[in-house]
Amino acid sequence: MTMQATTQNETPTATAAAAVSVRGVSMVYPGPVQALQDVDLEFQAGKLTTLLGPSGCGKTTLLKIIAGLIRPASGTVLVNSRPVDGPGPERAFVFQDFALLPWANVIRNVAFGLELRGVPTAEREAVAEQYIAEIGLVGFERKYPHELSIGMRQRVGLARALAVKADVLLLDEPFSAIDEQTRRKFQEDLLRLVAMERRTFVFVTHSIEEAVYLSDRIALLSPRPGRVWKIIEPRMSRTLSPDQIRREPGYLDTVEAIWQSLKDYVE
Amino acid sequence: MQILGYRIPNAVSLLLWATVWEIVGQARITILLPPLSSTLVRLLEIAPTETFMTALGITAQAYLLGVGISILIGVPLGIVMGRSALIDRLILPWVSLFVSAPLTALVPVIMVLFGFGETTIVLTVVLFAIWIIILDARAGSRGISQSLTEMARSYGATRWQAFTKIYLWAALPEILAGIRLGLVRAVKGVIIGQLLVSVIGFGYLFEIYSSNFLMEHMWALLLVLFFFAYLLDAGMGELERRIDYYSAARH
Numbered sequence: 406m407t408m409q410a411t412t413q414n415e416t417p418t419a420t421a422a423a424a425v426s427v428r429g430v431s432m433v434y435p436g437p438v439q440a441l442q443d444v445d446l447e448f449q450a451g452k453l454t455t456l457l458g459p460s461g462c463g464k465t466t467l468l469k470i471i472a473g474l475i476r477p478a479s480g481t482v483l484v485n486s487r488p489v490d491g492p493g494p495e496r497a498f499v500f501q502d503f504a505l506l507p508w509a510n511v512i513r514n515v516a517f518g519l520e521l522r523g524v525p526t527a528e529r530e531a532v533a534e535q536y537i538a539e540i541g542l543v544g545f546e547r548k549y550p551h552e553l554s555i556g557m558r559q560r561v562g563l564a565r566a567l568a569v570k571a572d573v574l575l576l577d578e579p580f581s582a583i584d585e586q587t588r589r590k591f592q593e594d595l596l597r598l599v600a601m602e603r604r605t606f607v608f609v610t611h612s613i614e615e616a617v618y619l620s621d622r623i624a625l626l627s628p629r630p631g632r633v634w635k636i637i638e639p640r641m642s643r644t645l646s647p648d649q650i651r652r653e654p655g656y657l658d659t660v661e662a663i664w665q666s667l668k669d670y671v672e
Numbered sequence: 673m674q675i676l677g678y679r680i681p682n683a684v685s686l687l688l689w690a691t692v693w694e695i696v697g698q699a700r701i702t703i704l705l706p707p708l709s710s711t712l713v714r715l716l717e718i719a720p721t722e723t724f725m726t727a728l729g730i731t732a733q734a735y736l737l738g739v740g741i742s743i744l745i746g747v748p749l750g751i752v753m754g755r756s757a758l759i760d761r762l763i764l765p766w767v768s769l770f771v772s773a774p775l776t777a778l779v780p781v782i783m784v785l786f787g788f789g790e791t792t793i794v795l796t797v798v799l800f801a802i803w804i805i806i807l808d809a810r811a812g813s814r815g816i817s818q819s820l821t822e823m824a825r826s827y828g829a830t831r832w833q834a835f836t837k838i839y840l841w842a843a844l845p846e847i848l849a850g851i852r853l854g855l856v857r858a859v860k861g862v863i864i865g866q867l868l869v870s871v872i873g874f875g876y877l878f879e880i881y882s883s884n885f886l887m888e889h890m891w892a893l894l895l896v897l898f899f900f901a902y903l904l905d906a907g908m909g910e911l912e913r914r915i916d917y918y919s920a921a922r923h
Contacts, residue, residue: 469822472826473826474822474825474826491825492825492826492827492828493828494828496826497826497827498822498823498826498827500819500822500823501819502817502819503819504817504819504820504822504823506820506838506841508841508844508915517827518827518828520837521827521828521829521830521833521837522828565827569827
């Protein structure tokens with residue numbers, strides 16, 4: 406395919422491992438508001454890449470374009486070298502407000518993606534059980550979302566995304582509604598998941614610390630019109646304990662550098 | 673309610689007004705209002721008769737049919753209207769018009785078209801009940817959060833799956849509220865329809881009782897109707913309370 410050939414010419418190093426490629430994507434909302442302008446970005450397989458930027462920079466828009474929920478004004482998105490035309494089973498979305506079914510218990514919520522695909526009950530509940538265990542919600546299978554804490558609800562949202570066995574997980578500010586203490590625990594669990602699951606994570610956040618702590622790679626977006634402004638790869642040892650990482654010079658320097666570059670945009 | 677520190681059960685007010693009815697009735701102020709006690713005695717007397725049971729059967733059948741049609745058409749239509757701007761624009765003006773129109777005036781039109789039979793009664797019930805059911809289902813489906821519809825799409829739900837597994841449930845509190853109002857309006861519909869047609873069901877009985885000044889009979893009939901209407905309303909209220917836990921958690 407010609408598509409593939411061009412890819413290799415453009416970015417010979419990243420191609421082999423790129424699970425998601427964004428090519429010249431622009432987005433204009435009625436207004437007109439130029440939300441994204443000519444965004445080119447590669448997301449490496451098995452890594453966690455963060456879209457970071459001030460509010461209104463179009464990071465959630467970009468994530469939803471990758472998800473196939475929004476059609477870009479121009480440009481294409483390739484997932485596993487195939488152009489995106491709407492949502493697909495190789496991508497799963499984790500929502501900022503969880504988007505759980507309030508009338509369904511935890512196990513049905515986790516298995517819901519599989520239920521929509523017509524997987525038989527016993528089979529899909531077995532898969533759901535596995536991910537409920539993985540995210541630490543054993544014993545809550547028959548509880549309903551309103552009986553869970555906010556943090557637990559997002560764990561359900563995450564388990565649902567994992568259960569459909571998508572290659573690419575798209576997380577839209579998943580921790581923004583969660584209190585600080587729970588969030589830290591959640592971030593540590595997410596790192597463990599990234600290491601264990603070997604899937605591609607695309608993560609949207611406006612928290613610099615969160616981005617640096619979690620990411621293999623950070624795409625810093627500029628404010629409207631959003632475009633890729635800098636690519637940052639935090640260099641710190643993942644073998645350290647979470648508390649050590651948060652005190653490590655590499656971590657602190659990266660946070661500081663990002664803050665310095667963003668400062669001009671924040672009045 | 674509390675008076676002087678004592679909790680007063682809700683039934684007390686009912687009892688109080690029943691007593692007032694009895695006293696006014698016993699005082700023989702007007703022939704139009706017989707005492708409650710003799711009305712109740714009359715009720716026990718006419719209830720087992722075949723005329724009454726037949727009338728009740730016909731009324732119940734027309735009512736249930738009309739309500740069933742209203743729900744089966746009204747709920748899906750309302751949900752679709754809430755999700756599709758095009759269909760909404762097409763149908764909403766008519767629904768808004770009919771929900772507040774003096775529908776009684778339309779019953780003679782139905783009579784001309786469908787005759788003096790059960791079809792007319794059923795259609796009258798639908799005419800009275802369906803609009804509010806459509807409107808409330810529409811409101812419910814418009815209120816579904818964007819992330820829930822995006823969740824449906826991103827996890828690959830077909831239109832049918834989105835409708836049956838998500839939209840219907842997400843809009844359920846509003847749908848039930850609409851059905852509850854629809855049920856009460858349907859009681860009006862079935863009685864008004866029968867009164868105007870006046871050859872079948874309770875309408876026929878009302879016609880006989882009132883033209884012969886059988887006030888005890890008439891009040892007995894009204895008691896039965898009020899009782900059923902109240903029962904339906906209370907039943908729906910209970911159903912709504914059961915799904916309360918998630919109607920608050922949706923947004």
